Amino acid sequence: MSDGALAQQTYRDTVAASLQDPAGFWGEAAGLIDWFTPPRQVLDDSRAPFYRWFPDGRLNVCFNALDRHVVHGRADQTALIYDSPVTGSRATYTYAQLLDLVARFAGVLRDLGVVKGDRVVVYMPMVPEAVVAMLACARIGAVHSVVFGGFAPAELAARLDDAAPKVVVSASCGIEPSRVVPYKPMLDEAIERSAHKPDHCVILQREQQRCEMGARDLDWKQLMNPDAVAPAECVPVAATDPLYVLYTSGTTGKPKGIVRDSGGYAVALRWSMTNLYGVEPGETWLCGSDVGWVVGHSYIVYAPLLTGATTVLFEGKPVGTPDAGTYWRLIDEHDVVAAFTAPTAIRAIKKQDPQGELVRRHDLSSLRTLFLAGERLDPDTWRWATDHLGVPVVDNWWQTETGWPIATNPVGVTLFDIKPGSPTLPTVGYDVQVLDERGAPVPPGVEGAICIRLPLPPGTLPTLWQDDDRYVSSYLSAYDGYYLTGDGGYLDEDGYLYVMGRTDDVLNVAGHRLSTGSLEEALAGHPSVAECAVIGVHDELKGQVPRALVVLKGGIDLDDEGRRRLEAELVRRVREEVGPVAALRQVDVVDGLPKTRSGKILRRTMRQIADGQEAAVPSTIEDVGVLEALGPVLRGDRTG
Numbered sequence: 001m002s003d004g005a006l007a008q009q010t011y012r013d014t015v016a017a018s019l020q021d022p023a024g025f026w027g028e029a030a031g032l033i034d035w036f037t038p039p040r041q042v043l044d045d046s047r048a049p050f051y052r053w054f055p056d057g058r059l060n061v062c063f064n065a066l067d068r069h070v071v072h073g074r075a076d077q078t079a080l081i082y083d084s085p086v087t088g089s090r091a092t093y094t095y096a097q098l099l100d101l102v103a104r105f106a107g108v109l110r111d112l113g114v115v116k117g118d119r120v121v122v123y124m125p126m127v128p129e130a131v132v133a134m135l136a137c138a139r140i141g142a143v144h145s146v147v148f149g150g151f152a153p154a155e156l157a158a159r160l161d162d163a164a165p166k167v168v169v170s171a172s173c174g175i176e177p178s179r180v181v182p183y184k185p186m187l188d189e190a191i192e193r194s195a196h197k198p199d200h201c202v203i204l205q206r207e208q209q210r211c212e213m214g215a216r217d218l219d220w221k222q223l224m225n226p227d228a229v230a231p232a233e234c235v236p237v238a239a240t241d242p243l244y245v246l247y248t249s250g251t252t253g254k255p256k257g258i259v260r261d262s263g264g265y266a267v268a269l270r271w272s273m274t275n276l277y278g279v280e281p282g283e284t285w286l287c288g289s290d291v292g293w294v295v296g297h298s299y300i301v302y303a304p305l306l307t308g309a310t311t312v313l314f315e316g317k318p319v320g321t322p323d324a325g326t327y328w329r330l331i332d333e334h335d336v337v338a339a340f341t342a343p344t345a346i347r348a349i350k351k352q353d354p355q356g357e358l359v360r361r362h363d364l365s366s367l368r369t370l371f372l373a374g375e376r377l378d379p380d381t382w383r384w385a386t387d388h389l390g391v392p393v394v395d396n397w398w399q400t401e402t403g404w405p406i407a408t409n410p411v412g413v414t415l416f417d418i419k420p421g422s423p424t425l426p427t428v429g430y431d432v433q434v435l436d437e438r439g440a441p442v443p444p445g446v447e448g449a450i451c452i453r454l455p456l457p458p459g460t461l462p463t464l465w466q467d468d469d470r471y472v473s474s475y476l477s478a479y480d481g482y483y484l485t486g487d488g489g490y491l492d493e494d495g496y497l498y499v500m501g502r503t504d505d506v507l508n509v510a511g512h513r514l515s516t517g518s519l520e521e522a523l524a525g526h527p528s529v530a531e532c533a534v535i536g537v538h539d540e541l542k543g544q545v546p547r548a549l550v551v552l553k554g555g556i557d558l559d560d561e562g563r564r565r566l567e568a569e570l571v572r573r574v575r576e577e578v579g580p581v582a583a584l585r586q587v588d589v590v591d592g593l594p595k596t597r598s599g600k601i602l603r604r605t606m607r608q609i610a611d612g613q614e615a616a617v618p619s620t621i622e623d624v625g626v627l628e629a630l631g632p633v634l635r636g637d638r639t640g
């Protein structure tokens with residue numbers, strides 16, 4: 001057997017062993033983390049399906065991300081590089097400097113009355129202060145909940161009500177390539193709309209646009225004055241205590257608060273950084289996402305810092321800041337060994353630089369691997385990146401719920417043959433099964449529901465924030481003993497996984513997960529709309545974009561001009577209620593929506609027609625004539 005084949009067999013054996021003896025595998029991996037009280041028990045299954053990892057261990061995640069590196073000789077190593085083409089600024093922070101800032105901001109939070117278990121909402125652009133705020137929460141055992149800046153006040157308000165934070169940390173503005181986005185008025189509006197009111201808002205005043213301060217607002221810079229605040233020490237927490245709550249979209253408008261525990265997450269991320277992403281302490285890593293998404297939590301902030309690596313925090317876009325070569329500049333200038341972004345980013349770059357001329361202007365010799373995740377990696381995008389970068393381009397598949405890859409090519413251990421369209425093999429700890437409607441595993445090559453046999457490995461969600469029932473009904477009730485991913489796909493003869501797309505009504509727009517429910521709620525709130533449906537249709541650049549079909553209330557009869565005006569109004573309404581990331585561009589006023597006899601709207605069937613696929617029309621359809629009448633609108637033969 002060649003060395004490569006041996007390494008591959010060893011990895012497959014390791015995955016099998018991790019499933020047969022999870023406590024053995026993760027008990028050993030726990031040694032990657034410094035504990036105040038090392039765990040004696042690895043897995044508590046006494047309340048299955050609510051599993052708990054390292055139940056009697058005590059640690060502090062911030063200590064593991066910062067203090068221990070300072071203690072062990074990395075004080076002067078760069079921990080974080082802030083590179084912001086949109087403001088024309090750059091800064092570097094050593095581990096000692098980042099620790100100083102985090103300990104001081106932890107002191108600020110403590111002085112504002114935040115104690116272990118309290119929630120702190122972070123609504124910030126891609127600035128170092130966002131990372132400082134997250135780690136400061138971890139330091140004192142507070143639970144952070146970061147809300148992506150591209151969400152509108154109504155979405156932020158829903159999260160404020162659910163998380164009930166004592167403090168909100170925000171900024172005066174964010175900077176998008178074409179405009180300055182005033183965050184503070186959106187925060188004020190969200191607090192106005194929410195039933196829960198935070199005690200304080202800590203605001204980072206940015207020079208690009210300062211904001212008015214209100215009665216509950218405090219200035220970040222004043223609070224951080226070393227004369228005004230004493231640094232806070234790390235508070236030991238139970239491994240099972242929540243580190244953060246991150247909201248994600250389900251099929252309804254109400255977002256789901258994904259809970260992340262402390263110990264399991266720290267162990268899984270530290271393990272993944274070296275074994276799956278191949279990054280060692282001291283190396284530099286770029287993750288081109290946003291701290292508001294799980295990729296940002298796990299692979300901009302926690303995993304690289306837990307590893308003692310250097311992380312690049314990029315405030316810019318893959319194109320337009322200033323051009324489609326910006327990622328290659330980052331890799332070149334900061335000696336990045338591995339980079340991570342979403343396929344949509346590469347599609348945007350490819351569109352502007354099809355021949356890869358900007359790639360060739362940079363020295364990419366430091367780069368070993370490009371990782372892509374967040375949506376399906378189409379083979380054309382994979383091919384372009386592979387051809388132009390000359391390094392392995394690795395698809396990895398995971399979810400907000402899991403926090404780290406369910407399936408990937410484990411380059412830190414060995415590189416398996418890449419099959420375009422597949423994120424390679426299920427990862428250590430994930431017993432991935434493809435099930436048919438009755439819950440039986442299907443043979444290789446046959447599509448079904450992708451499920452994971454319980455228990456899920458450390459680092460994955462133990463439950464939803466204050467909603468065990470919804471955790472069970474959303475994820476565990478479809479198939480007894482399995483977690484339902486919500487994606488469909490298949491395994492091939494070699495065990496490679498192929499993820500074909502959502503089986504529910506969740507949208508994935510440019511790697512942003514959005515709920516049809518929240519868009520529909522925004523549309524339905526318009527006084528002229530009787531009912532509506534949102535479907536996700538294929539888009540060359542964003543992967544998927546939403547399309548809306550609305551039925552007007554009886555008695556409203558609009559001419560062409562009136563319809564166009566209403567459609568534009570509805571587009572604007574979704575932007576204002578959900579946020580610009582929803583990217584709704586097309587609304588069609590139609591006479592009726594196709595439904596089953598029990599009243600379920602046939603979104604999937606409409607999506608298939610809009611995408612030019614063969615449509616599955618259920619036998620339970622109420623009136624097939626409604627669907628036939630919609631055909632030309634969905635196919636684009638006729639709009640409006």
Ligand SMILES: CCC(=O)SCCNC(=O)CCNC(=O)[C@H](O)C(C)(C)COP(=O)(O)OP(=O)(O)OC[C@H]1O[C@@H](n2cnc3c(N)ncnc32)[C@H](O)[C@@H]1OP(=O)(O)O
Pocket residue numbers: 125148149150151174176177181288289290293294295317318341342344345348373374375397398399400509510511512513542579580581582583
């Ligand atoms: C593996 C587990 C996971 O799936 S975690 C999720 C992983 N997903 C990601 O990392 C997201 C990947 N996508 C991206 O980073 C962006 O879409 C990239 C590729 C950078 C393109 O960005 P952009 O050009 O802004 O397009 P977009 O579709 O994201 O944005 C649409 C409109 O929203 C706006 N927006 C975006 N971010 C913000 C923000 N932080 N604050 C305020 N506004 C924001 C954009 O400006 C854009 O607005 P407009 O419609 O052009 O006016």
